[in-house]
Amino acid sequence: MTTGLDTTAESQGTELQTLSESRCWELFASVTVGRLAVTFNGAPDIFPVNHAVVDGTIVIRTAPGTKLVAAIDHHVAFEVDRVADARRTGWSVVVRGAAEEPRKIEDYLTALDKGPTPWAAGERDRFIVIQPTSITGRVLPPATTGVALSPSR
Amino acid sequence: MTTGLDTTAESQGTELQTLSESRCWELFASVTVGRLAVTFNGAPDIFPVNHAVVDGTIVIRTAPGTKLVAAIDHHVAFEVDRVADARRTGWSVVVRGAAEEPRKIEDYLTALDKGPTPWAAGERDRFIVIQPTSITGRVLPPATTGVALSPSR
Numbered sequence: 001m002t003t004g005l006d007t008t009a010e011s012q013g014t015e016l017q018t019l020s021e022s023r024c025w026e027l028f029a030s031v032t033v034g035r036l037a038v039t040f041n042g043a044p045d046i047f048p049v050n051h052a053v054v055d056g057t058i059v060i061r062t063a064p065g066t067k068l069v070a071a072i073d074h075h076v077a078f079e080v081d082r083v084a085d086a087r088r089t090g091w092s093v094v095v096r097g098a099a100e101e102p103r104k105i106e107d108y109l110t111a112l113d114k115g116p117t118p119w120a121a122g123e124r125d126r127f128i129v130i131q132p133t134s135i136t137g138r139v140l141p142p143a144t145t146g147v148a149l150s151p152s153r
Numbered sequence: 154m155t156t157g158l159d160t161t162a163e164s165q166g167t168e169l170q171t172l173s174e175s176r177c178w179e180l181f182a183s184v185t186v187g188r189l190a191v192t193f194n195g196a197p198d199i200f201p202v203n204h205a206v207v208d209g210t211i212v213i214r215t216a217p218g219t220k221l222v223a224a225i226d227h228h229v230a231f232e233v234d235r236v237a238d239a240r241r242t243g244w245s246v247v248v249r250g251a252a253e254e255p256r257k258i259e260d261y262l263t264a265l266d267k268g269p270t271p272w273a274a275g276e277r278d279r280f281i282v283i284q285p286t287s288i289t290g291r292v293l294p295p296a297t298t299g300v301a302l303s304p305s306r
Contacts, residue, residue: 033236037190037197043228044190044197048236048245075196083186092201
């Protein structure tokens with residue numbers, strides 16, 4: 001796996017290694033499913049959704065409901081990852097920013113055209129657009145202990 | 154894939170199908186990595202972590218830092234899923250509840266013994282224990298449209 005690491009000597013081995021911003025965007029575009037974290041009634045909640053990267057924003061297609069209400073006009077976090085469970089290695093990228101709905105017809109049409117195809121069944125004609133204020137990524141290295149990597153339970 | 158569906162007629166086809174609580178716990182124990190959602194400084198954030206199910210709680214092993222501060226004595230959500238990207242099918246289970254640290258020596262020793270083995274490198278001798286107030290799971294059905302399932306971008 002090429003990781004595009006920012007390899008700083010002090011981060012080798014004991015810390016999670018960070019990814020460059022360009023590598024974060026590449027990884028974001030390499031998968032179609034992520035997890036949207038919102039705050040609803042004062043508590044965090046999390047939803048798996050599919051997404052597309054459109055003009056530097058994250059576009060999510062969804063149905064009317066809690067997810068939409070909790071996200072729109074609020075700060076959200078959106079995470080994608082790929083984890084090789086057995087080897088406990090992988091990467092994770094998180095975008096944080098404000099979520100909004102397309103407000104102009106042309107923005108809605110762009111979301112329809114370039115946004116994700118409906119993933120789950122049902123009526124999903126609403127969009128959540130995340131305007132990123134930060135994107136951060138990390139490589140998740142394998143455990144360094146000699147402990148067996150198979151689940152112990 | 155056996156899904157343990159609560160198959161109600163009205164939910165067939167157009168809605169995401171819910172999973173029984175016992176099936177949710179089975180699925181939770183079938184994977185070792187999930188995503189922890191917290192609220193920090195008023196905004197949601199999300200972290201991939203490994204976990205273990207211990208006596209009906211979710212035990213996460215971590216290092217001191219933002220994640221720990223944001224979680225302890227707060228409400229959190231923790232999600233696990235398995236998504237077949239190409240077919241856009243899969244399942245997702247979310248636990249919501251209060252996060253706490255083990256307060257008694259014996260609880261700490263239980264977490265050390267039965268909790269997850271350290272996944273990422275570094276000093277990870279702190280535990281987050283989630284006492285679930287709810288666990289919900291859904292099957293994510295494939296898209297029902299005729300739209301091509303390969304990414305369009």
